[in-house]
Amino acid sequence: MxxxxxxxxxxxxxxxxxxxxxxxxxxxxxxxxxxxxxxxxxxxxxxxxxxxxxxxxxxxxxxxxxxxxxxxxxxxxxxxxxxxxxxxxxxxxxxxxxxxxxxxxxxxxxxxxxxxxxxxxxxxxxxxxxxxxxxxxxxxxxxxxxxxxxxxxxxxxxxxxxxxxxxxxxxxxxxPSLFTPTGAQAQYAIADLVADENGTIYFKNDSGYIMAVGSEVEKLVTENAKTVCKEGEAYDASDLKVYAVLKNGVKKDVTDYVTIDDTALTADDDFVTVTYKYGMYRDKTKEGAANTTGVAVSPVETTINVTVLAAEDYDSVKAVEKLISDLGEITLDSENDIKAARVAYDALGDLKEYVGNVDALTAAEEKLEELKTPSSSSEAESSVSSSDVSSESTVSSANSEDTSSATSSAAESVISADTSKAADSSSKTANNAGAANPNTGATAGVCVAGLALLISGALTVSRKRK
Structure with a gap:
């Protein structure tokens, strides 16, 4: 009723x-x-x-x-x-x-x-x-x-x-007011609010818009960022992961919003800029007073330091990295390949610092030395024969009435066997930055203050010159 x-x-x-x-x-x-x-x-x-x-x-x-x-x-x-x-x-x-x-x-x-x-x-x-x-x-x-x-x-x-x-x-x-729609989004509202695991609130009103109100982005962090680049090519972000660390403690994967500047890199470029354009506007709170509404949200940026190598030098570095990665499982038969990789690495001279998996080469050399060094076997065999070794001693006492004798056993013979295993080679992955596991903070699933309207977003990677 x-x-x-x-x-x-x-x-x-x-x-x-x-x-x-x-x-x-x-x-x-x-x-x-x-x-x-x-x-x-x-x-x-x-x-x-x-x-x-x-x-x-x-x-x-x-x-x-x-x-x-x-x-x-x-x-x-x-x-x-x-x-x-x-x-x-x-x-x-x-x-x-x-x-x-x-x-x-x-x-x-x-x-x-x-x-x-x-x-x-x-x-x-x-x-x-x-x-x-x-x-x-x-x-x-x-x-x-x-x-x-x-x-x-x-x-x-x-x-x-x-x-x-x-x-x-x-x-x-x-x-207290958390967020106020403005412009085309401002209208009467009778729809329930819902939230996701990041503390973002989703709702609609009579304007016909569905809106997302999320915690403000505090900073961006990157993982698996390439730091050695090839002159004449665009920045390679194929393995790049980008996370937005929110003010409510949540670490949110925003990699899907990456756009890449396809301009060719030059030797003058020493970093690229990662920009997250994540919101439209927000409320700005005033202690004890009404919020200021419709405040534009500024993009958030971070940078990745890079070294741009001449094409020939870059190819040389990558060739050595491939020699190392191709070593695979190390056995005694790997010796020539390991030596060849070491020679190629040493021949790089000043470019050696740009080889990202040199630790794998060092580990391969150490493993090879282990395989070449004999080790004790857990199994042993002994052989005792009266015809091989025997001895007998007789002890006479001052009292001629008692005599005793003892026989010593034959010495043991031990055969050793080499039982070492081959180990997998490892590779070193460049890691630009990391972040602590997020905590949902004050709202444990719903943002409290300083929120931005998330209707559309994009994460842009661009480069800057010196």
Missing amino acids: ANTTDPARIVTLDKNSGSVIDTEYTVGGGVRSTISYDKDTDAYYFTSNGGYFYKATIDDEGNFTKLDSIALGGASTSTPTVLNGRAYVGVNGSGWGDYKGSVIAVIDLDSFEIAYKAETKGYPQTSGLGVVNENGYNYVYFSENASAGAIRYVKDKKGVTEVLDAQIVNGKKTA
Whole structure:
């Protein structure tokens, strides 16, 4: 039912047959929210258009045992978000104008009372997107059904009785704003928010746009970057991996957004620039005041230091690297190939420093020496023969009455065998940079502040001259 005053009913159904088990008719106003279940309280929560927050309990047979309610002060179609003993719902104000009393109501489930209300510009009609950070704070995000369709949030936990990080707008203490669409993207919003593993929030509004709001990029890091390049050719990014380290601690692979400058490199080039054009605009927060909206997002850059060799020198270096990589499994038969690789490497002179897999050559030489050095066998044979070795000694005592004799055993003969194994050769891979494993930080899946709109993006690799 959609009316705000007519009584409504809730029912329990048999999950197998679909038949009605029990019915409760005392709900005030139509119910347009979804019902949320909380395992900690073993109860079901929902709101009504009549302006109530409800808690229902049922027994093992599916019959209602109790129905409690709290007056919210306005209609609500918001599905309760329940976290750590608190419930969060959007409540309508006195009209559709800006800052007309619409709020996010925070309800303490132990006392079953409203802990406080955070005012919003428009009516938050959707369910909240909630996460718990490492310090035990609940962060719950709502889109508001107002002209711009902003995303607001509350930071809360048990015991909090007022809006944290509040913004003062028109003299009112409001829930902080996370992001505000501008221009063609600004419109009323009644769609739920969803988030991915990187903390990026996705949502849509009446503008017809799907938007992604992600944590700001703090820096770029590269892996497997080639640092020796050939004059006359473009930078080779075939093995390059690029990651954006976000301010929420996430390390995100953005390699798929790479575009390569195909201009031929010259001897004057000593680095290439990696540029990530990741967003359109963002909100800039002001402590205690309304955000500045529509702030353009600047590209983020990092550089890769390179050495550009003349074509002949580059080919010589690569030829030696191939000789080393072709050594494969090292056996006694590898000696000539190893010596040839060493001679070719030494012949490079000043170019030797650009050979990336010289460690593999050194390891191959060490392995060859192991194979050429005899080692002790774990097996031994002994042979004793009376015809080979024998001895006899007789000991006489001063007393001629007692005599004893002992015979010594033959000495052992040991045969050794060489039992060493061949080892695999290794190669050294150039690694430009790395980053720590990310932590989702304050929001554990949802960004909190300094966010950028991600509708389209590109990662550009360009070079710069001295």
